[in-house]
Amino acid sequence: MTEQPTFNNVSHTIFVVDDDLFSQQLLGDTLARNGYATRHFSDGTTALQAAREEPPDLVLLDVMMPDLDGFEVCRLLKESEATRHIPVVLVTCLNEKVMKLQGMAAGADDFISKPFDATEILLRTRNLLRMKEYGDILKDHNERLELQVRERTSELETAYNELKSIHDRLLQQDKMATIGLLMAGIAHEINNPVGFITSNLGSLKKYGERLAEFIFEQDKAITADGQVVRIMENVFALRNTLKIDHILEDFPQLLAESADGADRIRKIVQDLKCFSRTDGAEQASADINQCMESAIGIAHNELKYKATIMREFGDLSHTLCYPQQLGQVFINLLVNAAHAIDTRGEITVSTRQDNGWIFIAISDTGCGIPEDIRLRIFEPFFTTKEAGKGTGLGLSICQDIILKHGGEIEVVSEIGAGTTFTVKIPVVEP
Ligand SMILES: Nc1ncnc2c1ncn2[C@@H]1O[C@H](COP(=O)(O)OP(=O)(O)OP(=O)(O)O)[C@@H](O)[C@H]1O
Ligand SMILES: [Mg+2]
The missing domain is CATH 3.40.50.2300 (Response regulator)
Structure with a gap:
């Protein structure tokens, strides 16, 4: 009132x-x-x-x-x-x-x-008092208005903070969902090299035993005076039975394979660690090609049955960015690309630098995106995948992350021919 x-x-x-x-x-x-x-x-x-x-x-x-x-x-x-x-x-x-x-x-x-003059005094007094009262009312209104603005500002701040914390939670959830989705594949990836390392080590153990037996017989030959000829015949027979020549041939290959398997496990675990670290908000100077390589490594199992990955990496400067979040973007785009391919196709990942910008394009030879949903794919929770297959958060989170980097994400698609997502981020000197 x-x-x-x-x-x-x-x-x-x-x-x-x-x-x-x-x-x-x-x-x-x-x-x-x-x-x-x-x-x-x-x-x-x-x-x-x-x-x-x-x-x-x-x-x-x-x-x-x-x-x-x-x-x-x-x-x-x-x-x-x-x-x-x-x-x-x-x-x-x-x-x-x-x-x-x-x-x-x-x-x-x-x-x-x-x-x-009494009338003048009274008139001037009344006018000034009237003006003062209006002034007081105005001042009162202003104070109330200021209070309201302060209250609204504080409400908005609270709402903003809530929204930000929900957003951060969604980001983390998406990351966990992506990891969950890829975990089964990654476990398989790790199991495979672990499998042949274990089997190779088993063979190496048996080979070792046989070699020991063989050397023991040779030792006996050297020490058993007078019976050398007969014992040497035994030694040669044993060499055949124990397939010593084959063992000597196979030995280096088994060791090389085991070393390679161990190296693959190391890389998978490293990629996974790099991605799942909780301090994703940390800025660092990064090589985008390397980020992409890690993303391909993590998504490998999801991709390998669907597509051949073609790399067309250009020379890129290191740039200050949130590498894990960019990794999350690349994984989302790669997995989307694989999901768009029905039986088998190609995914081409290309990077280039031009005029202070880094361009990353992920193209697939998948089904394409119909014109009428192209504008909606970046909306949170928009998905064409059946319930339980997709949350519809992937692209909306990709867009958020790219905008946070001061960049852009675009899509070009043709039904039946494929889709290209292009991400553009500014090169920031470390
Ligand atoms: N490369 C692509 N080819 C064809 N359609 C695509 C491609 N990428 C995205 N889409 C479409 O955009 C929709 C939204 O993608 P988005 O990644 O946001 O969610 P999603 O993949 O459905 O679920 P998730 O949250 O698990 O990623 C997809 O459901 C799909 O219809
Ligand atoms: Mg997706």
Whole structure:
């Protein structure tokens, strides 16, 4: 509800400040007769003190006073935050123009000349009080408005923080979902090399035993004097039975395969560690080609039955970015590409640098994206996959991450021919 000014004189207190007691009385009586409450002061210092303690609604201020004159009192009233809003009327018998200029400089709101005219005093008083009340209402409104703005701002801040934390959670969830999706494949990936390493080591163990037996027989041949010929015949027979020549041939290959298998496990685990680290918010200088290689490594199992991966990597500068988040983008795009391919196709990953930008394109020879859904694929939860197969968050999160890097993501697609997602991020000097 808007407050209306009352203009009830009784509710207004007016200070009358004049060292001339006659003028003081005359002014005070004129106001009191018309229902105003008045307080009388004979010097500026006391009036100033009283105004600070209990601000009046108006001050009638004589200019010519000993000690502090009216201009000075007016200036001090207007200087202080607590009393600035009180209208001040200067009362004088000085030269009209000089006084008015000086009074205006001191911040006076109006002027009354001696000798007094009662009607003029009352009219000016009423007008100033009316203006003050409007001013007070306005001030009150402003304060309320400011309070509302502050409240709304704080509500918005809370909402923003909530949204941000939901967004961070979604990002983490998507990452976990991607890892979950790829985990079975990764386990298979790890099992495969572990399988042949284990089997090779088993063979190596048996081979070792046979070699030991063989060497033992040879030792006997050398030490058994007089029976050398017969024993050597035994040794050669044993060499055949134990397939020693084959063992010697197979040995280096088994070892090389085992070393390769161990290396593959190391790489898979490294890619996985790089991706699943929880400090994904960390910025680092990274080689985008290497990020892409890690992403391909993680998504390998999802891709290998669907597509041949073609790499067309250009020379790229290291750039300051969030490497794990970019890895997440690449995995999402690669997995989407694989899902779009029905039986077998190609996924081409190309990178290039041009004029301060790095371009990463992932093309597939899949089904393509129909025109009518092309605008919707970046929406959160938009998916054409059956329930349980896709959350529909992949591309929306990709877009978020790329925008956060100051980049862009675009899609070009042709039904039945394939789709190309192009990501563009600025090169940021580490
Ligand atoms: N390379 C592509 N070829 C054809 N359609 C695609 C391709 N990439 C995305 N789409 C379409 O865009 C939709 C949204 O993709 P998005 O990655 O956001 O979610 P999703 O793959 O369905 O689920 P998920 O959250 O598991 O990634 C997909 O359901 C699919 O219809
Ligand atoms: Mg997806």
